Amino acid sequence: MGYPHPSHAKEQPVLSKHFGDAGSRTVEGWVKRGGYEGLKQALGMTRDQVIEMVKASGLRGRGGAGFPTGLKWSFMPKEVTKPHYLVCNADESEPGTFKDREIIRWTPHQLIEGCAIAAHAIGAERIYVYIRGEFTFEYKILTAAVEDAYKNDVLGGNVFGSGRRIDVVVHRGAGAYICGEETAMMNSIEGKRGNPRIKPPFPAQAGLWASPTTINNVETLAAVPHILVRGAEWYKGLCLGSPKSTGTKLFSVCGHVQRPGNYEVVMGTPMRDLIYEMCGGMRPGRALKAVIPGGSSVPIMTVAEVEDCAMDYEGIVAKGSMLGSGGMIVMDDSTDIVYQVMRLARFYAHESCAQCTQCREGTAWTTKILERILAGTGKAEDLALLLDLADNMTGKTICVLSDSCAAPVVSAIKKFRGEFDAYLNRTKRPVMVAV
Amino acid sequence: MTKDLVNVTIDGMTVAVPKGTPIIEAAKQAGILVPHYCYHPSLPSPAVCRMCLVEVEKAPKLVPACVTTVVEGQVVHTDSEQARRARTGVLEFLLINHPLDCPICDQAGECELQDYVFQEGRSGTRYSDYAKRYNPVEDFGPDVLYVANRCILCTRCVRFMEDVAGTPVLNVSERGDRAYIGIDEDQLLDHPWAGNVVDLCPVGSLISKDFLHKARAWDLDKTASVCTGCSQGCNITVDTRDNTVVRLRPRPNLEVNRHFMCDTGRMHYRWMNRGDRIEAPLVQDSGRLVATDWDRALDRLAGLVEKGGDAVLLASGAASLESLGMMHRLLAGTRLTAVVQLPIGESEEPLQGIPNLALRQERAPNGEGARLLGYGTDWRAAVKTASSADLVVLLDVTLTDAEAALVSGAAAVVVLGTVQAQELASAALVLPLTNVVEENGTFVNRDQRVQRYKQARTAPGMSRPAWWVAAGVAPTKVAPTLALAPTPATAAQAFELVCSTIPSLAGLTYADLGLLGRIASGMAPGLAPTHALAQSGPGGS
Amino acid sequence: MSGNPGAGPAHAAAHHEESYQPVFVGPVKARLEALFPKYPTRQSCLLPALWMVQEERGWISPRAIGEVAEVLGLTPAFVKGVVTFYTMYHTHPVGRHFIQVCTTSPCNICGAEDVVKAFLQHTGCGELGATSKDGRFTVIEVECLGACGFATPVLIDDDFIEGVTPERVPGILQGYK
Secondary structure (H helix, E strand, C coil): CECCCCCCCCCCCCCCCCCCCCHHHHHHHHHHHCCHHHHHHHHHCCCCHHHHHHHHHEECCCCCCCEEEEHHHHHHCCCCCCEEEEEECCCCCCCCCCCHHHHHHHHHHHHHHHHHHHHHHCCCCEEEEEEECCCCHHHHHHHHHHHHHHHHCEEEECHHCCCCCCEEEEEECCCCCCCCHHHHHHHCCCCCCCCCCCCCCCCCCCCCCCCCCEEEHHHHHHHHHHHHHCCHHHHHHCCCCCCCCCCCCEEEEEECCCEEEEEEECCCEHHHHHHHHHHHCECCCCCCEEEEECCCCCCCCCCHHCCCCCHHHHHHCCCCCCCCCEEEEECCCCCCCCHHHHHHHHHHHHHHCCCHHHHHHHHHHHCCCCCHHHHHHHHHHHHHHHHHHHHHCCCCCCCHHHHHHHHHHHHHHHHHHHHHHHHHHCCCCCCCCCC | CCHHHEEEECEEEEEEEEEEEEHHHHHCCCCCCCCCCCCCCCCCCCCCCCCCEECCCCCCCCCCCCECCCCEEEEECCCCHHHHHHHHHHHHHHHHCCCCHHHHHHCCCCCCCHHHHHHCCCCCCCCCCCCCCCEEEECCCEEEEHHHHHHCCHHHHHHHHHHHCCCEEEEEECCHHHHHHEEEECCCCCCCCCCCCHHHCCCCCCEEEECCCCHHHHCEEEEEEECCCCCCCCCCEEEECCCHHHEEEECEEECCCCCCCCCCHHCCCHHCCCCCCCCCCCCEECCCEEEEEHHHHHHHHHHHHHHHHHHEEEEECCCCCCHHHHHHCCCCCCCCEEECCCCCCCEEEEECCCCCCCEECEEECCHHHHHCCEEEHHHHHHHHHHHCCCCEEEECCCCCHHHHHHCCCCEEEEEEECCCCHCCCCCCEEEECCCHCCCCEEEEEECEEEEEEECCCCCCCCCHHHHHHHCCCCCHCHHHHCCCCCCCCCCHHHHHHHHCHHHHCCCHHHHCCCCCCCCCCCCCCCCCCCCCCCCCCCCCC | CCCCCCCCCHHHCCCCCCCCCCCCHHHHHHHHHHHHHHHCCCHHHEEEEEEEHHHHCCCCCCHHHHHHHHHHHCCCHHHHHHHHCCCCCCCCCCCCCCEECCCCHHHHCCCHHHHHHHHHHHCCCCCCCCCCCCCCEEEEEEEECCCHCCCCCCEEECECCCCCHHHHHHHHHHHHC
């Protein structure tokens, strides 16, 4: 579904098949729609068998990092000497991304089923679903679904009569983008400030409460039941581009398209098809100017790059950006690129946890320079300064928030230099007041 | 042993260090200091300041030296162009909100931000015309002020209070560039070891109210010494300016106090500057104490000692080993009762994150030294005995009125002390002593560690160390044992002489002690660093 | 020196004369205690506990911080460090209805700032973070609410409203008394 729009022919609804269908929210409804077969199947397999299946499918983390999921699961210790934990990352806060909320909103059991299969694969009995505090509606749906699952022995001490215990705890965040970073999320669950941790140790060795932990994104986990039921080969076969990018991806398209929404397409689908066909192209009288394809933490793409881009991990990298979370921010020619880059920098400055010097100070300084440029008091050296700061902010910190701030800034200066110059040489009127 | 060592090359120098050593510590072995802020050898490492990023060959990114452990064959460059650029970057970021407070900031001259900026910072600011973040100064409690604007958020203070002191009373509040160090408004930084956060703070953000605006760091003379507050024997540095003690700070000794000292010891220095000192030797003459020179005073002392009889030596637990030992020898020819005064404090205050470190209940630095020399500890009994003794010698003790009254009953009282004591106007002799910062000496702490303290300021008036007084009494006139040894002319010689009489200290010299001390016989040398090359065997570097 | 350090404006309202009524009594206490078996440490219940305080009292006062600290075996300073990290917790009282408008880039390019202006105008708040004179509303801008395809999303109390335009604002506000 190009949810909330009707499904487009070029989509491949797997995860999104039941978006908009409130009947999917109950165990009964989900089972009627073919759900929980995957879990039943997994319970009859060994941990290794499930892991191998997911490895073979080529599923990669859909939260942004794109790390092979089966491989991540295989990092967990073979022997369970300390409790193993699964964390479901439902903190969805990457600007431009709004896919996980739909999965939870319409098909919470798809998620629960995926979590349960993953828990089985990694030897965990307890799953923490970390859901961002602002998802008040999704929180209610999910907790009701979890309760329903317990009532029906889908969760609890005897899942589907297997004797296996699988518990789900829904844990609310409280307004911090950085908690979407897996180690920060663990600190948050432990009742601390959401500060990312240094690695090593890695979560699979010492995660939640120093115990082996795996963290997976909602969309990643939602794909798992389908892989179990329809097979790894099937999932691997969903591939139009690079063989390293398989399956479907929910692209959250927002901004200046006619039909913003979530579009589920096979990996490798051309970006132009998505924007111009499925989303209906630009608003009347408008032309495409730029797209940030992976949530805001990736380089901006020009029209030329967009129109020649296959949407998978390798394809978007080939065009100088990254697939990331697949949150596509589409900007037409009414967009002030400089202003939006400032607004993004401000976002990162607001969300910085304050641990690393470069991020804490650099995101705020970057924002100030951009504000000044927009206020008409920018200096000629400001662009070189922004690039130098971005360099100092890249590859030097505990997590990549700092890098994420740098990426749109650097790419915007490189690709939309003229817009910056217009403010600097005062041919464009200021749009802000200098503070 | 050797199989646990890892060879790593840092800036061209190859060192062998134990497995698990972080690069920053391995670098120290190579004589290289990797600039850092948040790292501290006595605190858990969060790697947040990003100052210690170094280049490791074959690694894709710069790595933080404080948490990256050495790997066999690793080649590290701490001063490559990349590493230097990264440090310059960090320094620039730290300075954008840091106020230009150097002219009014106590930390100037001993500030790690100044030091590294001077070394590697940019010469001019690029943060022009922007406002700096502002937060008001906060009073954190008894001695500590938090100047929030200067804070670089290294979080050493937070980690010290949480992990070493065991009371998480400081936090990081807010997020991003709004962050600052917070304290719960109903709590104070009154933990017995809280003053250490001032030392830990690399900049002038956490500062001591006691030291506020008192002296400039570059005006200070720094002398190695030992705290006299209790029997723990924390190593300290005495900071003096114009011959006045203005501050005590802990001196690192990994075997005794690591990098810390308690607040009680830290504040225990004003007495060292007291002006009401005994200026000259005083002899009793026709009912009055009259000033005289040392020759005459020592002569009078010799006479009193020679008479012999029942003698009681009441000594301070803060007297040096040299002084306690020499005075004891001086009176060896008498029927001697020697007792040391050991004040007992209300409670012991451990620094829970460090093993074997506490403010001890025995509030004297040299109780062990006294015990080794055969001094008893039954003070009440000794004072009583003194009341009918032939000779009582008071070695730097303070008596209550009642005790003074008892002691006055003795036939002759010799007072060695630093300050005037009115109640002993009937003393036969009053001799001026140097205090702990005015002489060289040693203490033996509760773990049998013999530690040197050095003279930090000139001795006032005609004061002398007590060991010198004892040595000055001509050996021929007194105990025969004294005649066999050469008369010590220096504290070092007195030390050797005194040690020769104690089996567990026999043969020790000042050179053996260094500035980190040495445990009495049978135990490992006191100089072993934690990341030891000390035990490098035949194959070690 | 008794606890009297200078601090931010949040603490100005801290020391009320009225006595403090504990939050964790009766059913609220039961709800918190029901969480304990779900985590290996009490500390892990900190975020849920803070949510409960905010649900009951509308904001998290310094006294409440002290209560939470005691109930979970933490120090008030530690709890405060956590409270100030997460921006959804209010450390001072706010209007009866708390309005959060997303203005991050995806919504920004779809007119979010005009939506903010409309809310400020129609609530009478005038400026961001201020509470309207009748105590009814507080309006703030927030970062990405995760509904970018449905610009502009607005969170009012626990109601997540999507597709808000300046024209819809007066009608929306009528539902909040």
